[in-house]
Amino acid sequence: VKPAAFEYEDPAEVDEALALLGRHGEEAKVLAGGQSLVPLMNFRLARPGVLVDINRIRALDSLRLEDGTISVGALTRQARLERSPEIAARLPVLLEAVRLIGHSQIRNRGTVGGSVAHADPAAELPTLFAALDASFRVRSQRGERWVGWREFFVAPFVTALEPDELLVEVRASLPAEGCGWAFLEFARRHGDFALGGACALLHLAPDGTCGSASLALLAAGPTPYRADAAERALVGRAPDSRACQEAAALAVEGISPTGDIHGSAEYRKHLIQTLSRRALTAAAERATGGSRS
Numbered sequence: 461v462k463p464a465a466f467e468y469e470d471p472a473e474v475d476e477a478l479a480l481l482g483r484h485g486e487e488a489k490v491l492a493g494g495q496s497l498v499p500l501m502n503f504r505l506a507r508p509g510v511l512v513d514i515n516r517i518r519a520l521d522s523l524r525l526e527d528g529t530i531s532v533g534a535l536t537r538q539a540r541l542e543r544s545p546e547i548a549a550r551l552p553v554l555l556e557a558v559r560l561i562g563h564s565q566i567r568n569r570g571t572v573g574g575s576v577a578h579a580d581p582a583a584e585l586p587t588l589f590a591a592l593d594a595s596f597r598v599r600s601q602r603g604e605r606w607v608g609w610r611e612f613f614v615a616p617f618v619t620a621l622e623p624d625e626l627l628v629e630v631r632a633s634l635p636a637e638g639c640g641w642a643f644l645e646f647a648r649r650h651g652d653f654a655l656g657g658a659c660a661l662l663h664l665a666p667d668g669t670c671g672s673a674s675l676a677l678l679a680a681g682p683t684p685y686r687a688d689a690a691e692r693a694l695v696g697r698a699p700d701s702r703a704c705q706e707a708a709a710l711a712v713e714g715i716s717p718t719g720d721i722h723g724s725a726e727y728r729k730h731l732i733q734t735l736s737r738r739a740l741t742a743a744a745e746r747a748t749g750g751s752r753s
């Protein structure tokens with residue numbers, strides 16, 4: 461199937477893109493890597509009147525890890541994160557997450573901003589950014605605002621972005637040195653969207669107890685989900701196998717995964733609990749913040 465007819469614009473500057481989005485409003489759609497939007501257009505599930513192709517806007521392709529912060533431009537390809545020695549050294553959990561996205565051909569085109577703006581609850585990057593407590597910089601002709609991940613993700617495939625707004629940057633604090641990490645998921649075939657997953661970050665205090673814990677769940681509900689109760693239960697406790705098991709059970713208490721032909725809601729809940737336990741255990745093993753009992 462071919463897409464419905466549309467007008468095509470390819471601005472070279474952010475301001476030009478913002479002017480186009482301001483002028484066309486709901487008629488317009490941003491085209492980044494096209495890995496989600498183009499199939500939707502081909503199936504005529506999306507019928508934008510105007511495509512604003514941002515691929516020529518070089519200012520949006522950036523990656524910086526400095527002063528304890530990671531900043532990624534919206535047009536940065538997923539593959540760039542995968543090949544970055546800085547990411548491998550300083551934020552290996554991001555590398556682990558990115559490698560689980562589709563196939564290398566998709567990651568070569570797919571962008572960080574596209575994945576975030578598409579807001580698929582089974583997508584790896586939104587889950588990872590929830591674990592990192594990321595914020596998103598959004599611009600329009602009306603100005604600029606920062607939106608935290610909890611406000612940004614509203615529902616499946618729905619974000620807080622207004623039709624005239626462009627996502628320009630993702631920013632998050634880097635985990636403390638020695639923080640343990642794991643990003644685990646299960647998909648029926650390599651490259652498929654996962655049926656469930658978990659991202660864990662654990663930082664140990666010198667006495668071996670958890671100083672801080674972050675557990676974000678993938679495909680657990682309508683948006684990326686932080687298992688706040690499980691995190692609270694871990695802080696101040698040694699992350700031994702019993703603690704990880706109890707935290708994983710707490711993590712899935714409030715979730716409502718959607719069942720479909722690939723797996724019932726009950727199966728997915730069980731899967732996410734198992735993956736949470738394994739992710740917490742792996743993160744505890746990788747943490748070097750203190751001695752563990």
Ligand SMILES: Cc1cc2nc3c(=O)[nH]c(=O)nc-3n(C[C@H](O)[C@H](O)[C@H](O)COP(=O)(O)OP(=O)(O)OC[C@H]3O[C@@H](n4cnc5c(N)ncnc54)[C@H](O)[C@@H]3O)c2cc1C
Binds near residue numbers: 491494563572577651
């Ligand atoms: C076969 C296949 C398998 C895949 N598997 C996975 C997977 O396992 N995990 C996963 O996470 N993803 C997967 N994807 C999707 C892939 O990661 C996409 O790249 C991503 O979801 C969208 O990024 P994009 O740059 O291609 O965005 P596009 O497809 O260009 O855009 C997606 C949406 O975001 C909007 N948008 C894009 N950029 C911006 C911006 N800067 N500001 C505002 N709005 C914007 C667009 O208007 C559109 O609505 C898969 C895709 C395919 C085709």
